[in-house]
Amino acid sequence: MIKFKNRNPEFSLHLLIWLVLFFLPAAFSYGSEIDWGNIFKHFWLQLIFLAVVFYINYLFLVHWLFGEKKISFFIINAILLAALIYLKGEIFVLFDSDRPKMLGKKPPEGIRYFFDFLIYLIPVAFSIAINASKKMRKAEEMKIEADNIKLQSELQHLKYQLQPHFFFNALNNIYSLVDFAPEKAKQSIHSLSKLMRHLLQKSDVEKISLAEEIDFLNKYIDLMSLRLNESTKVYTNFPTKVHNIYIAPLLFISIVENAFKHGVSATKPSDICFKMEVIEKNIFFTTSNSNFPKNEDDRSGSGIGVDNLRKRLQLLYPEKHEFNTYLNNGMYIVEMKLETE
16 A cells, blocks of 8 residues: 655645635535636636745745845736636636626726735735745744854863863872872772763763763762862762763762862861762752862962853753852751753
């Protein structure tokens, strides 16, 4: 059995409308004697002329109106309408020549021509409106496409910005171990190579599983913990099993980096806590760390991590995220909520 697939829904819609209009007078005359000649003269003839005006404008002349031939559009339409009005009058004369003349006054010819002219302006207006709506829709689609390209370019820029920032922070951490703990420095380099492999493989994908992101965070926290002294305590509370939740890659790493950068003191006890909860499709990520702000002269990490994250969240999760930071009893708190699909 052969199935024909409709490749042009617009053609089908036009055909359906004209068929309905064509058979409308016959439907209204159902049950009584039908005068086909009268229907042709007073309805089908007008319908044919309306279709001619509509499609000449819809397919050809309207493009002149939206282009550089506006004057030609009006001149050709005036000639077309005048010709159809004249032709309709001549056809009426042929029809009426075989019929007895009706008594009574007829409306002036000028009035009839004027009303015919107004009627034929209707398909012209329809063709203009349809083409204008198409152009508006196409312009909107192009705008959406341009916005998407801009969005992807900006996101790609933010990713490229994030990776050197992450690498720079990790190298700073390893550099501090080289002199007094060379074995830890070697271990850190090995751990960093694993993290960089993750960055190379996952940062360019649109989404990764939350389980992969948690594994990456755990490895990074282990790497950063190698340089800490005994007075600094790091606590993590991440879910061990998460299923069917996917997020944009590297969303949490900037917060973790920031906690290690500003939450560690060489002389004072320090605490850093990381907690993640998953409730249905919502992710709640919280960090709290002792607050030891860096001096303005300290440019380690260049300070772009959290700003980068805020921009990414605005682009990737508009109206589907919350991000708040505040101080509480000497602890710097970051709270982040994501609504995933």
